[in-house]
Amino acid sequence: MKKGVGVSILLAILLLPVCAKALIVRDFNDHEAGIIQTGDYYDQVNIWDDANVTMTGGEVLGLYSYDSSTFNLRDGFVNGGLNAKNSSIMNLFGCEQPFTLTANDSSVVNIYGYGFVVDYIGIKGFWANGDQLSIILRPYDETYSHVVLHEIPEPCTITIFLSGFLLAVLKHHKA
DSSP states (O other): OHHHHHHHHHHHHHHHHHHOOOOOEEEEOTTOEEEEOTTOEEEEEEEOTTOEEEEOSSEEEEEEEOTTOEEEEOSSEEEEEEEEOTTOEEEEOOOSSOEEEEEOTTOEEEEEEEEEEEOSSEEEEEETTSOEEEEEESSHHHHHTTEEEEEOOOHHHHHHHHHHHHHHHHHHHHO
């Protein structure tokens, strides 16, 4: 009997670190410029004071911006949600999958893309690079008042415009 208890305790001590999952939290603080990039993984990111953080890849479950901080989302996975509080600013240029967005206080969320469709759940459309955009607003009424949509012409429109401009210039030089 004593041998069985000793073996059970030994197994529990050996397996406990394998079974326990530590929360990976990253804090960016006052005047800090940070980057979240491919290969980075965080369960929670907190951006405080006037820190400026850009996400170009990697994976974050939840991100919170506070005070007068700035967050720039260029690419990566946001599996949980983005939360803007106080006077923070979020500039969203692209992301690889849908996510939820909550904005409170006097925060501002700038979304850059085109083909926006806004409904009672959130915003759909395309990021500037042509990838699908899908953001669920929580709660819708309060969060939407903090969102500014920046319509960027889709890539084909720019190409057509430049082609027409080039033809007009060539025609003018021939005359």
